[in-house]
Amino acid sequence: MSVCPPYAPFFGFAGVASAMILSTVGAAFGTAKAGIGIAGLGTFKPELIMKSLIPVVMSGIIAVYGLVVSVLISGSLTPEGYPLFAGFVHLGAGLACGFTGLTAGYAIGIVGDACVRAYFQESKVFVSMVLILIFAEVLGLYGLIVALIMNSKVASGFENLCR
Protein backbone atom coordinates (compact mmCIF):
# COMPACT_ATOMS: atom_id res chain seq x y z
CA MET A 1 0.00 0.00 0.00
CA SER A 2 1.90 3.00 -1.26
CA VAL A 3 1.35 6.51 -0.01
CA CYS A 4 1.32 7.95 -3.53
CA PRO A 5 -0.72 5.60 -5.76
CA PRO A 6 -1.22 6.57 -9.40
CA TYR A 7 -5.00 6.92 -9.00
CA ALA A 8 -4.67 9.64 -6.35
CA PRO A 9 -5.15 12.58 -8.78
CA PHE A 10 -8.64 11.20 -9.52
CA PHE A 11 -9.82 12.44 -6.15
CA GLY A 12 -8.07 15.78 -6.59
CA PHE A 13 -9.72 16.42 -9.93
CA ALA A 14 -13.04 15.22 -8.55
CA GLY A 15 -12.70 17.92 -5.90
CA VAL A 16 -11.98 20.57 -8.51
CA ALA A 17 -14.94 19.52 -10.64
CA SER A 18 -17.39 19.20 -7.75
CA ALA A 19 -16.52 22.65 -6.40
CA MET A 20 -17.25 24.26 -9.75
CA ILE A 21 -20.24 22.11 -10.78
CA LEU A 22 -22.23 22.14 -7.55
CA SER A 23 -21.77 25.83 -6.79
CA THR A 24 -22.78 26.65 -10.37
CA VAL A 25 -25.95 24.56 -9.98
CA GLY A 26 -26.82 26.61 -6.90
CA ALA A 27 -26.01 29.89 -8.64
CA ALA A 28 -28.08 28.90 -11.69
CA PHE A 29 -31.10 28.07 -9.56
CA GLY A 30 -30.73 31.36 -7.66
CA THR A 31 -30.43 33.38 -10.87
CA ALA A 32 -33.40 31.63 -12.51
CA LYS A 33 -35.75 31.86 -9.54
CA ALA A 34 -34.93 35.50 -8.80
CA GLY A 35 -35.06 36.32 -12.52
CA ILE A 36 -38.65 35.10 -12.71
CA GLY A 37 -39.66 37.57 -9.99
CA ILE A 38 -37.69 40.40 -11.60
CA ALA A 39 -39.26 39.76 -15.00
CA GLY A 40 -42.69 39.97 -13.42
CA LEU A 41 -41.73 43.18 -11.60
CA GLY A 42 -40.18 44.80 -14.65
CA THR A 43 -43.43 44.98 -16.58
CA PHE A 44 -45.00 47.23 -13.92
CA LYS A 45 -42.13 49.39 -12.60
CA PRO A 46 -39.01 49.36 -14.79
CA GLU A 47 -37.25 51.93 -12.61
CA LEU A 48 -36.92 49.38 -9.78
CA ILE A 49 -35.00 46.88 -11.89
CA MET A 50 -31.52 48.06 -10.96
CA LYS A 51 -32.15 47.54 -7.24
CA SER A 52 -33.99 44.26 -7.70
CA LEU A 53 -31.07 42.70 -9.59
CA ILE A 54 -29.15 42.32 -6.30
CA PRO A 55 -30.21 38.63 -5.83
CA VAL A 56 -28.82 37.86 -9.30
CA VAL A 57 -25.46 39.48 -8.46
CA MET A 58 -25.31 37.55 -5.18
CA SER A 59 -25.94 34.29 -7.06
CA GLY A 60 -23.02 35.19 -9.28
CA ILE A 61 -20.84 35.58 -6.21
CA ILE A 62 -21.73 32.03 -5.14
CA ALA A 63 -20.40 30.80 -8.48
CA VAL A 64 -17.28 32.92 -7.96
CA TYR A 65 -16.68 31.12 -4.64
CA GLY A 66 -16.71 27.79 -6.49
CA LEU A 67 -14.42 29.22 -9.16
CA VAL A 68 -11.89 30.45 -6.60
CA VAL A 69 -11.77 27.07 -4.82
CA SER A 70 -11.40 25.24 -8.15
CA VAL A 71 -8.52 27.48 -9.21
CA LEU A 72 -6.94 27.14 -5.77
CA ILE A 73 -7.09 23.33 -5.74
CA SER A 74 -6.04 22.83 -9.35
CA GLY A 75 -2.97 24.95 -8.79
CA SER A 76 -1.42 22.22 -6.65
CA LEU A 77 -2.25 19.11 -8.68
CA THR A 78 0.74 17.23 -10.11
CA PRO A 79 0.93 13.94 -12.02
CA GLU A 80 3.81 12.57 -9.93
CA GLY A 81 4.46 12.78 -6.23
CA TYR A 82 0.80 13.32 -5.34
CA PRO A 83 -0.13 11.48 -2.11
CA LEU A 84 -3.56 9.95 -1.55
CA PHE A 85 -3.90 12.14 1.54
CA ALA A 86 -3.71 15.25 -0.65
CA GLY A 87 -6.28 13.72 -3.00
CA PHE A 88 -8.75 13.19 -0.17
CA VAL A 89 -8.12 16.66 1.22
CA HIS A 90 -8.81 18.24 -2.17
CA LEU A 91 -11.93 16.13 -2.64
CA GLY A 92 -13.25 17.17 0.75
CA ALA A 93 -12.49 20.83 0.10
CA GLY A 94 -14.25 20.73 -3.27
CA LEU A 95 -17.31 18.97 -1.89
CA ALA A 96 -17.53 21.35 1.10
CA CYS A 97 -17.49 24.42 -1.13
CA GLY A 98 -19.76 22.86 -3.76
CA PHE A 99 -22.59 21.66 -1.57
CA THR A 100 -22.69 24.80 0.56
CA GLY A 101 -22.78 26.84 -2.65
CA LEU A 102 -25.70 24.70 -3.80
CA THR A 103 -27.66 25.42 -0.61
CA ALA A 104 -26.78 29.12 -0.60
CA GLY A 105 -27.88 29.51 -4.23
CA TYR A 106 -31.16 27.72 -3.46
CA ALA A 107 -31.84 30.07 -0.53
CA ILE A 108 -30.90 33.18 -2.55
CA GLY A 109 -33.26 32.13 -5.34
CA ILE A 110 -36.33 31.61 -3.20
CA VAL A 111 -35.70 34.65 -0.99
CA GLY A 112 -34.88 36.84 -3.98
CA ASP A 113 -38.06 35.87 -5.81
CA ALA A 114 -40.35 36.51 -2.84
CA CYS A 115 -38.62 39.71 -1.68
CA VAL A 116 -38.55 41.26 -5.16
CA ARG A 117 -42.28 40.68 -5.50
CA ALA A 118 -42.81 42.29 -2.07
CA TYR A 119 -40.46 45.19 -2.94
CA PHE A 120 -42.73 46.13 -5.83
CA GLN A 121 -45.56 46.83 -3.39
CA GLU A 122 -43.61 48.17 -0.38
CA SER A 123 -40.26 49.86 -0.92
CA LYS A 124 -39.16 49.51 2.72
CA VAL A 125 -38.72 45.77 2.17
CA PHE A 126 -35.42 46.55 0.43
CA VAL A 127 -33.25 46.68 3.57
CA SER A 128 -34.64 43.43 4.96
CA MET A 129 -34.19 41.81 1.52
CA VAL A 130 -30.50 42.74 1.47
CA LEU A 131 -30.05 41.48 5.06
CA ILE A 132 -31.68 38.11 4.35
CA LEU A 133 -29.67 37.72 1.14
CA ILE A 134 -26.44 38.47 2.99
CA PHE A 135 -27.27 35.76 5.54
CA ALA A 136 -27.98 33.32 2.70
CA GLU A 137 -24.71 34.13 0.93
CA VAL A 138 -22.67 33.74 4.10
CA LEU A 139 -23.61 30.03 4.01
CA GLY A 140 -21.54 29.70 0.85
CA LEU A 141 -18.77 31.69 2.49
CA TYR A 142 -18.62 29.20 5.39
CA GLY A 143 -18.08 26.37 2.90
CA LEU A 144 -15.32 28.35 1.24
CA ILE A 145 -13.61 28.98 4.59
CA VAL A 146 -13.71 25.27 5.46
CA ALA A 147 -12.34 24.44 1.99
CA LEU A 148 -9.48 26.89 2.53
CA ILE A 149 -8.69 25.46 5.96
CA MET A 150 -8.65 21.92 4.57
CA ASN A 151 -6.50 22.89 1.61
CA SER A 152 -3.97 24.61 3.85
CA LYS A 153 -3.08 21.15 5.22
CA VAL A 154 -1.36 20.29 1.95
CA ALA A 155 -0.67 23.75 0.57
CA SER A 156 2.91 23.80 1.84
CA GLY A 157 4.05 21.08 -0.53
CA PHE A 158 3.90 17.31 -0.25
CA GLU A 159 6.95 16.02 -2.05
CA ASN A 160 8.33 14.68 1.25
CA LEU A 161 5.25 12.52 1.86
CA CYS A 162 5.93 10.25 -1.11
CA ARG A 163 9.34 9.03 0.02
Add this chain to the structure above:
Amino acid sequence: MSDQAAVGKLNTNVASSGTLFKLVAFSLSLGIVPLASYYASLHFVWDGNSTFAAITAVFAANLVLVIYIVLSILDDRQTQQSSPRLSPPESKKER
Protein backbone atom coordinates in the same frame (compact mmCIF):
# COMPACT_ATOMS: atom_id res chain seq x y z
CA MET B 1 -51.66 61.74 -22.63
CA SER B 2 -49.41 61.17 -25.64
CA ASP B 3 -47.01 63.92 -24.50
CA GLN B 4 -46.63 62.34 -21.08
CA ALA B 5 -46.12 58.94 -22.64
CA ALA B 6 -43.45 60.32 -24.96
CA VAL B 7 -41.61 61.95 -22.06
CA GLY B 8 -41.90 58.73 -20.07
CA LYS B 9 -40.52 56.69 -22.96
CA LEU B 10 -37.64 59.13 -23.40
CA ASN B 11 -36.78 58.91 -19.71
CA THR B 12 -36.86 55.13 -19.70
CA ASN B 13 -34.70 54.96 -22.84
CA VAL B 14 -32.09 57.23 -21.28
CA ALA B 15 -32.21 55.29 -18.02
CA SER B 16 -32.00 51.89 -19.72
CA SER B 17 -28.93 52.72 -21.85
CA GLY B 18 -26.96 53.80 -18.78
CA THR B 19 -28.35 50.88 -16.81
CA LEU B 20 -27.39 48.36 -19.49
CA PHE B 21 -23.83 49.66 -19.60
CA LYS B 22 -23.57 49.45 -15.81
CA LEU B 23 -24.93 45.90 -15.78
CA VAL B 24 -22.52 44.71 -18.48
CA ALA B 25 -19.61 46.35 -16.65
CA PHE B 26 -20.57 44.66 -13.38
CA SER B 27 -21.05 41.26 -14.99
CA LEU B 28 -17.60 41.40 -16.55
CA SER B 29 -15.93 42.70 -13.40
CA LEU B 30 -17.58 40.00 -11.28
CA GLY B 31 -15.81 37.42 -13.41
CA ILE B 32 -12.51 39.18 -14.04
CA VAL B 33 -11.75 40.94 -10.74
CA PRO B 34 -11.60 37.86 -8.43
CA LEU B 35 -9.40 35.82 -10.77
CA ALA B 36 -7.12 38.77 -11.52
CA SER B 37 -6.76 39.61 -7.83
CA TYR B 38 -6.07 35.93 -7.01
CA TYR B 39 -3.19 35.60 -9.46
CA ALA B 40 -1.84 39.10 -8.86
CA SER B 41 -1.81 38.72 -5.08
CA LEU B 42 -0.40 35.19 -5.40
CA HIS B 43 2.67 36.38 -7.30
CA PHE B 44 3.22 39.91 -6.03
CA VAL B 45 1.82 40.15 -2.50
CA TRP B 46 1.77 36.80 -0.70
CA ASP B 47 4.84 35.10 -2.24
CA GLY B 48 3.04 31.92 -3.30
CA ASN B 49 0.78 31.46 -0.25
CA SER B 50 -2.37 30.37 -2.04
CA THR B 51 -4.69 30.53 1.00
CA PHE B 52 -4.17 34.28 1.45
CA ALA B 53 -4.55 34.79 -2.29
CA ALA B 54 -7.94 33.01 -2.19
CA ILE B 55 -9.03 35.21 0.72
CA THR B 56 -7.99 38.26 -1.31
CA ALA B 57 -10.06 37.06 -4.28
CA VAL B 58 -13.15 36.51 -2.10
CA PHE B 59 -12.70 39.95 -0.56
CA ALA B 60 -12.48 41.50 -4.05
CA ALA B 61 -15.67 39.71 -5.18
CA ASN B 62 -17.57 40.95 -2.13
CA LEU B 63 -16.21 44.45 -2.76
CA VAL B 64 -17.71 44.36 -6.28
CA LEU B 65 -21.04 43.33 -4.73
CA VAL B 66 -20.98 46.19 -2.19
CA ILE B 67 -20.15 48.69 -4.95
CA TYR B 68 -23.10 47.39 -6.97
CA ILE B 69 -25.49 47.77 -4.02
CA VAL B 70 -24.31 51.33 -3.34
CA LEU B 71 -24.58 52.28 -7.03
CA SER B 72 -28.10 50.85 -7.31
CA ILE B 73 -29.24 52.83 -4.24
CA LEU B 74 -27.72 56.04 -5.67
CA ASP B 75 -29.35 55.33 -9.05
CA ASP B 76 -32.71 54.88 -7.36
CA ARG B 77 -32.31 58.20 -5.50
CA GLN B 78 -31.52 59.99 -8.76
CA THR B 79 -34.68 58.72 -10.45
CA GLN B 80 -36.74 59.63 -7.38
CA GLN B 81 -35.37 63.19 -7.44
CA SER B 82 -36.08 63.61 -11.15
CA SER B 83 -39.70 62.37 -11.07
CA PRO B 84 -41.27 64.84 -8.51
CA ARG B 85 -40.23 67.79 -10.75
CA LEU B 86 -43.09 66.91 -13.09
CA SER B 87 -45.70 67.09 -10.32
CA PRO B 88 -45.85 70.88 -9.33
CA PRO B 89 -47.99 71.88 -12.40
CA GLU B 90 -50.54 69.21 -11.38
CA SER B 91 -50.70 70.54 -7.80
CA LYS B 92 -51.54 74.03 -9.08
CA LYS B 93 -54.41 72.56 -11.12
CA GLU B 94 -55.69 70.74 -8.05
CA ARG B 95 -56.02 74.10 -6.23
